[in-house]
Amino acid sequence: MTTDAHNRTGRVALVTGGSRGLGRALTRELIATGWVVVTDGRDAGALSRLRANTADSDALITVPGDVADPDHRAALIDPVTKLGGLDLLVNNASLLGPSPQPALADYALGTLEEVYAVNLLAPLALTQLALPHLERRTGRIINISSDAAVEPYEGWGGYGSSKAALDQLTNVLAAENPRLRIYSLDPGDMRTDMHAQAFPGEDISDRPEPETVLPALIRLIDGELPSGRYRAAALVPQVTA
Numbered sequence: 743m744t745t746d747a748h749n750r751t752g753r754v755a756l757v758t759g760g761s762r763g764l765g766r767a768l769t770r771e772l773i774a775t776g777w778v779v780v781t782d783g784r785d786a787g788a789l790s791r792l793r794a795n796t797a798d799s800d801a802l803i804t805v806p807g808d809v810a811d812p813d814h815r816a817a818l819i820d821p822v823t824k825l826g827g828l829d830l831l832v833n834n835a836s837l838l839g840p841s842p843q844p845a846l847a848d849y850a851l852g853t854l855e856e857v858y859a860v861n862l863l864a865p866l867a868l869t870q871l872a873l874p875h876l877e878r879r880t881g882r883i884i885n886i887s888s889d890a891a892v893e894p895y896e897g898w899g900g901y902g903s904s905k906a907a908l909d910q911l912t913n914v915l916a917a918e919n920p921r922l923r924i925y926s927l928d929p930g931d932m933r934t935d936m937h938a939q940a941f942p943g944e945d946i947s948d949r950p951e952p953e954t955v956l957p958a959l960i961r962l963i964d965g966e967l968p969s970g971r972y973r974a975a976a977l978v979p980q981v982t983a
Contacts, residue, residue, distance in 0.1 A: 754825045756780045756818060756872060758809050758864075759835030761788035764886065764929060764952040768832060771956050773801045780821050782835070784808050809835045809864040810856075819871045828875035830963060833865035833908075834886045836901075843897035854900050861904035866911055876922060883924045884962055885912045887971065891928070909971055916969035925962050926971040929955040 755772050759765035761783025769779050769792065778801045783789050786806040793799050803821045807814030822828045837860035839853060865885055876883065890902035891909050909926045916924040931950070958974035961967065 753777045753829040754780070754822065754827060755830040755832065756822060756828060756868075757830075757832040757834055758782055758818075758868065760804075761785050761792055764955060765832070765834040766792055767952040767956060768834070768959055769802070770796060771953075771960070772830075773798055777801065777830075778825060779803070780805065780818060782807055782809065782814070782818055808860075809868065810859040812867065815864070815868050815871060818868065819875070822872065822875050827878040827881075828872055829879050829881045830884070831869065831872045831876060831881065832884045832886070832959075833868060835864070836861050836886065836905075839900045843901065845897060846899040849900050857900050858904050858907075861901070862907050862911065865908060869915065873919070877919075880921060882922065882963060883912075883915070884959065885909075885924075885926045887912075887926045887928045889928050889930065889973075912969075912971065922969075923962075923967070924969045925967075927958065927962060928971070928973045929958070930974050 753776065755777050757765050757769050757772070757779055758781070760769040760779070760781025762785075765781065765783075769781050772779050773796055780803040781789075781792075782805045783792075784807065789804040789806055793802055793804060796802050805814070805817050805821075807817065809815060809818075837857050839857040840850075844850075869883060872883075875881070885908050887909050888902065888905045890898040891905035893902070895902060912924055912926040916922075929952075955974045958972070958977040961977050962972065
């Protein structure tokens with residue numbers, strides 16, 4: 743990343759899981775509207791393809807790795823420090839867990855720990871590192887949740903409970919940091935790799951593309967809504983729940 747790119751855009755975002763799905767859509771949208779974006783993903787090849795398909799690659803910093811890894815999280819914060827602050831943190835990276843989803847009675851606890859490590863502990867750990875940089879710019883945090891956090895879907899006890907815990911973590915963070923806007927967003931069903939994994943063998947072509955959620959995200963990023971949990975379909979009615 744060059745200093746010129748930072749001077750040209752002004753605003754800096756850190757988006758986890760930017761190599762595919764909603765994270766990729768948001769990363770490309772932010773760059774198109776003048777942001778510098780730091781993003782990551784476990785698939786280095788997917789990150790390379792993201793760079794190749796980004797109009798202003800000078801405004802994109804990619805850091806391959808797993809958000810559950812403390813060294814990787816530190817590597818994500820390093821460019822933020824060099825850029826002088828952070829305006830937006832989006833904890834988007836998630837781990838589905840087993841596919842098909844098992845009943846809780848059969849859920850391997852070691853696997854559940856892995857799901858919680860990515861979906862709950864990593865967002866908190868990254869937030870802890872990012873808070874000083876966000877406070878400098880009165881930035882915002884968006885944690886990507888799920889309808890499985892509030893609906894008792896059979897087989898979704900692992901992933902769903904990790905997102906329910908993330909919702910409450912978001913609520914408490916907001917109470918503890920009243921100067922910042924801190925959100926949890928349920929994007930609704932989307933046509934993503936994770937959704938395909940959740941429903942193996944099913945046709946999910948009727949689900950909306952991740953890009954349809956962008957208007958709801960932009961409303962949280964640029965609007966004046968108070969901290970809290972929101973559904974994309976409620977923020978932007980044309981978004982399919």
